[in-house]
Each structure stands twice: as structure tokens, then as C-alpha cells.
Amino acid sequence: MTIHHLALRTDWEAAQHAGEYRISTLGRTLDEEGFIHCSADHTQLRAVHNAFYAHLTEPLLVLDIDPTHLDIRIENGYPHLYGPLPTSAVTAVHPYTP
Numbered sequence: 001m002t003i004h005h006l007a008l009r010t011d012w013e014a015a016q017h018a019g020e021y022r023i024s025t026l027g028r029t030l031d032e033e034g035f036i037h038c039s040a041d042h043t044q045l046r047a048v049h050n051a052f053y054a055h056l057t058e059p060l061l062v063l064d065i066d067p068t069h070l071d072i073r074i075e076n077g078y079p080h081l082y083g084p085l086p087t088s089a090v091t092a093v094h095p096y097t098p
């Protein structure tokens with residue numbers, strides 16, 4: 001199983017230097033929100049993009065995440081990661097194309 005997270009390229013680049021990703025969603029950190037928003041599939045990912053990210057011009061990336069050993073909880077149909085995302089749990093990164 002793989003889950004996904006939509007990320008700004010600059011946020012992902014910063015995470016690679018830190019060793020962990022701590023952005024919950026657009027403009028909100030893990031500390032502010034309490035968890036990192038994720039998507040179970042590409043349908044959910046598109047819905048998140050359309051609702052919150054469609055107005056952006058900055059490049060977006062899809063982080064494919066191996067949820068093994070992570071505190072993932074399904075809430076309102078969406079996976080939420082409670083805690084930082086170790087960069088080692090990201091199995092692939094690719095540009096988001098709507």
C-alpha cells in the first residue's frame with residue numbers, strides 16, 4: 001500500500017536537508033495542524049489539489065509514501081500522518097500534473 005502527499009517543491013527540498021518533512025498542508029505545519037494530510041489514491045489527490053492548490057504557480061510534487069511503521073489514521077476517508085514524515089519513507093517523488 002502507498003499513500004500520497006501533495007507538496008510544494010521548495011518544501012520537499014528543505015525536508016531533504018532536514019531528513020524529515022513537517023508540512024501538513026498548504027501554509028500549515030505539522031506543529032500547527034497536528035498531523036500531515038495525505039491521500040489514499042489519485043482521486044483524493046486531485047480533489048485536494050482542486051480545493052486548495054489549484055491557484056498556485058509554484059511546481060507541485062507528489063510524494064509517494066510507504067506507510068509502514070508510520071502512525072497513519074484514516075479520518076473522514078483520508079489518511080493522516082501523526083508525526084513527521086521521514087524522508088526515507090518516501091518511495092518516489094514526481095511532478096503533479098492535474
